[in-house]
Amino acid sequence: MILQALNDYYERKVAEPVSGMPPYGYGEQKISFCFVLSQRGELANVVDLRSNQGGQARPILLTVPLLPSKRTVKEISNFLWDNTGYVLGVGDPKKLEKDPERFQKTFGKFRSLHLEVAETVQDEGLAKLITFLANWSPERIGTIENWPEIQDTNMVFRLEGDTSYLHDRPKLREAWVARYAEAAGERKGACLVTGKQAPIAGLHPPIKGVGRQTSGASIISFNLPAFTSYGKEQSYNAPVGEHAAFAYVTALNYLLRKGSRQRIQLGDASTLFWAERSTPAEDLLALLFDPPVKNADEVGPTGPSEDQATTALVQEVLSAAKAGCPISAMDPALDPDVRFYILGLSPNNARLAVRFWNVSTFSQLVERVGQHFRHMGIERQFEGDPEYPSIWRIVLETAPLRKSENVPPLLAGALVRAILDGLPYPRSLFTAILGRIRADRVVNYLRAAILKAYLVRNRQMEVPMSLDIERRDPAYRLGRLFALLEKAQKDATNPTATIRDRYFGAASATPATVFPQLLRLGQHHIGKAEYGGYTDKLIAEVVDGINELPKHLSLEEQGLFTLGYYHQRNALYRKGDKE
Numbered sequence: 001m002i003l004q005a006l007n008d009y010y011e012r013k014v015a016e017p018v019s020g021m022p023p024y025g026y027g028e029q030k031i032s033f034c035f036v037l038s039q040r041g042e043l044a045n046v047v048d049l050r051s052n053q054g055g056q057a058r059p060i061l062l063t064v065p066l067l068p069s070k071r072t073v074k075e076i077s078n079f080l081w082d083n084t085g086y087v088l089g090v091g092d093p094k095k096l097e098k099d100p101e102r103f104q105k106t107f108g109k110f111r112s113l114h115l116e117v118a119e120t121v122q123d124e125g126l127a128k129l130i131t132f133l134a135n136w137s138p139e140r141i142g143t144i145e146n147w148p149e150i151q152d153t154n155m156v157f158r159l160e161g162d163t164s165y166l167h168d169r170p171k172l173r174e175a176w177v178a179r180y181a182e183a184a185g186e187r188k189g190a191c192l193v194t195g196k197q198a199p200i201a202g203l204h205p206p207i208k209g210v211g212r213q214t215s216g217a218s219i220i221s222f223n224l225p226a227f228t229s230y231g232k233e234q235s236y237n238a239p240v241g242e243h244a245a246f247a248y249v250t251a252l253n254y255l256l257r258k259g260s261r262q263r264i265q266l267g268d269a270s271t272l273f274w275a276e277r278s279t280p281a282e283d284l285l286a287l288l289f290d291p292p293v294k295n296a297d298e299v300g301p302t303g304p305s306e307d308q309a310t311t312a313l314v315q316e317v318l319s320a321a322k323a324g325c326p327i328s329a330m331d332p333a334l335d336p337d338v339r340f341y342i343l344g345l346s347p348n349n350a351r352l353a354v355r356f357w358n359v360s361t362f363s364q365l366v367e368r369v370g371q372h373f374r375h376m377g378i379e380r381q382f383e384g385d386p387e388y389p390s391i392w393r394i395v396l397e398t399a400p401l402r403k404s405e406n407v408p409p410l411l412a413g414a415l416v417r418a419i420l421d422g423l424p425y426p427r428s429l430f431t432a433i434l435g436r437i438r439a440d441r442v443v444n445y446l447r448a449a450i451l452k453a454y455l456v457r458n459r460q461m462e463v464p465m466s467l468d469i470e471r472r473d474p475a476y477r478l479g480r481l482f483a484l485l486e487k488a489q490k491d492a493t494n495p496t497a498t499i500r501d502r503y504f505g506a507a508s509a510t511p512a513t514v515f516p517q518l519l520r521l522g523q524h525h526i527g528k529a530e531y532g533g534y535t536d537k538l539i540a541e542v543v544d545g546i547n548e549l550p551k552h553l554s555l556e557e558q559g560l561f562t563l564g565y566y567h568q569r570n571a572l573y574r575k576g577d578k579e
Contacts, residue, residue, distance in 0.1 A: 002354070005274075005276070006251040007193050010254075020254075022254075023173075024243065024246055025065060025180035026064065026066060028257070029062060029081070029154060030061060030154060031059055031062045032048070032049060032060075032150070032155065033049060033050075034047040035158075037128045038128075039128070039160065041129070042135070046150065059154065064078070064167050065081070065167055065176045068183035075102075077106070077112075079113060079114070079176050080156065080167040081154060081155065081156045081167060083155075085103050085107075087107075087110060089103045089104060089107030089137075089138040090138045091151065092151070092152055103138065110133070114129060121172065121175040122171075123172055124159070125166040125169050129166060191241030191244050199242045200242070201241065204220055204245045205246060207253060209253065209270065210256065210270050210346070210352055212347070213347065217349075217351055217352050218350065218351055218352065219351065219352050222238070262274055262285075262286055264390075264391065266407070266415075267407035268347055269344055269355055272342070272345070276340075277338060283310075284310075284317070288369050291318060292311045317331070320370075321366045322388075327362065334362065336361065336363035337361050339360070339362075340360055340362055341357075341359055342358040342360075343356075343357055344413045344416060355413030368420060371422060372419045372453070375457050377452075377465055378465050378466075379467075379567070379570055380445050381570060389446055391412070391415060391416060392404075392412075395407050397436065398433060408428065414426040414429075424458040425454050429450065429454065430450070430451065431555065434451075434555065437505075438504070441501050443562055452563060454559065459556055461560075463563060466571070467480075467568060467570070468567070471564075472545055474548075476564035478507070478515070478546065478564065479508070479563060479565035479568065480567070480568035481539065481542045482508075482565050483572065484535060484572075485518050486500055487535055488522050488526050489525045493525065499518060508553060508561045509553055509558060511549050
C-alpha cells in the first residue's frame with residue numbers, strides 16, 4: 001500500500017511540468033561547478049554554481065542522470081557529471097595511499113562510458129566533451145584557476161554560448177534513459193507495486209534526508225542469504241519493478257527535500273504528507289501540525305503576501321476545527337473527501353523504520369487535529385504563547401535542555417499516531433513531562449496543556465481551561481495551595497529560589513510529609529508581607545476544602561496537582577486583576 005501510493009504520487013507529479021519531480025533515470029545531486037567547453041572541445045571557463053548561505057559557499061541541487069545502482073567500493077562513472085576524481089582524474093591525495101592507481105581507473109571509467117554512449121547517439125555537446133577528455137591529462141591540473149576549491153566537488157558541463165547543461169540536451173537525455181532501462185535486472189516477474197510483468201530491481205536507489213547517513217538508506221533491501229525465504233533470490237523476496245522502484249524512491253526523496261512543505265521533522269522522525277490527487281489542502285496539511293506564527297506586520301498595499309494569506313487560512317482552519325465546524329464552512333476550495341497518506345520514517349542503521357502509516361480523508365484529519373487542540377486548550381501564561389502549539393514544540397518539552405537530540409526516539413512517532421488516529425496519547429509523554437517538571441521545576445503553558453490533554457483524553461477527566469475554585473479534588477486543591485504559599489513567600493522576602501525549587505517534586509508526590517512544614521513557613525511569610533491578609537484568606541478558602549493530606553499521589557493526581565498550581569498562579573498574576 002505504501003509503495004503503491006508513492007508510485008501513484010510520482011506519476012502524478014512527473015506529469016506536472018512545474019513540479020520539479022525528476023524524470024525516470026534522473027535525480028537531484030549537489031553540484032558546485034560547471035565546466036564550459038569551447039567549440040574546439042577545450043576548457044573555456046569554470047563557473048562557480050555555489051550559493052552563498054550564511055557567508056559560506058554551498059553546492060546547489062541540480063537534476064542530473066543517476067546511476068542504475070549504488071556506487072560503493074566499485075568504480076562506476078556517472079553520465080555527464082561527477083566529482084573531480086572521475087572527470088579529471090585528480091582527487092584527494094589521501095585516497096591514493098590505499099590505491100595508487102585509483103584516479104587512473106576512475107578517469108578511465110568516465111571516459112569509456114561517454115565513448116560507449118557516443119557510438120549510439122550523435123550530439124555536438126557529447127562530441128565536444130569526448131574531445132576534451134581525449135586531450136586532458138591530470139598533469140594539466142595546475143592550469144585550472146582556484147583548483148583547491150574545485151577539488152573533490154561535483155561538476156557538470158555546458159557548451160560555450162549555450163544556457164542549458166549537457167545532461168539536459170534532448171538526445172542525450174533519451175540516450176541515458178534507454179541505457180538506464182537496459183541496466184535493469186535480467187529476470188522479469190510480477191511487480192508487487194503495479195502488478196505488471198517487469199524487470200525486477202536488485203538494489204533500490206538510496207533514500208536521502210532521513211537521519212544523518214549522507215549516502216542514503218533503504219526501505220526494502222536484502223543483502224544477506226539469511227534474509228531470503230522459500231528458496232527465492234534476495235531481490236525476488238519482495239519483487240519490485242525497476243521503474244516502480246525508481247518511482248517510489250524518487251517520490252520519497254522529493255517529499256524529503258529541503259524546504260518541502262509536505263514534511264515535518266520531529267527529532268529523528270520525518271513525517272510526510274501527500275494526497276491521492278492534486279488539491280490545495282496538500283500544502284496546507286503539514287501546516288496544521290506545524291502552524292506558522294501569526295505575522296503582526298500590516299498588510300501591504302497590494303494585499304496580503306502568500307505567506308500571510310497562508311497563515312491566515314491555517315489559523316482560520318484551526319479555529320474552525322477546534323470549534324468542531326465542518327470543512328465546507330472553512331473554505332469551499334478544500335475538498336473534504338480527498339484521501340491523504342501520512343508516512344512516518346526514522347533512521348535505523350542501513351534501513352529505514354516505518355514508524356506509522358495513516359490513510360484518512362482530509363475531513364477526518366482536520367477533525368482529529370481539532371480534537372487534539374480542544375484537549376490541549378488551556379489558559380495561556382503569556383500573550384506570546386502559541387494558541388495552536390506545533391508537535392515539535394510539544395515534543396521538545398520532554399527533552400533535557402529542550403534539545404531535539406535529547407527527544408526520546410519513539411515518542412514523536414507515537415504522539416503523531418495518537419493525533420492522526422484519535423488514539424490515547426502515549427503514557428510516556430505524560431511521564432516525561434512530569435519528569436522534566438521535577439528536574440527543572442518549570443511549569444509553563446505547554447507542559448500544563450500536555451498534562452491537561454492527557455487527563456482529558458486518556459482518563460476522561462473534566463479539566464477546566466482556567467482556575468476552578470469549586471473543584472474539590474485534593475490533588476487540584478493542593479496544587480492551588482502550593483501556588484498560594486509560593487506567592488506568600490515572594491511577597492515577604494522576594495527570594496532568588498522559592499519553595500517550588502526545593503519542594504515541588506516532594507509536595508506533588510507525598511503531600512503529607514511536606515505540607516505541614518510549608519504551612520508553618522507560610523504563616524511566617526504572611527506575617528512579614530505587607531498585604532499578607534489577602535493571601536491568608538485565599539489559603540484558608542483552599543485548605544477548607546481539604547479534609548486530609550494524602551500520603552501519596554498517583555501520577556494522574558500529580559498531573560492534576562500541577563494543573564491546580566498552574567491555574568492558581570495564573571489567576572494571581574493575571575493582567576487586569578486588581579485587589
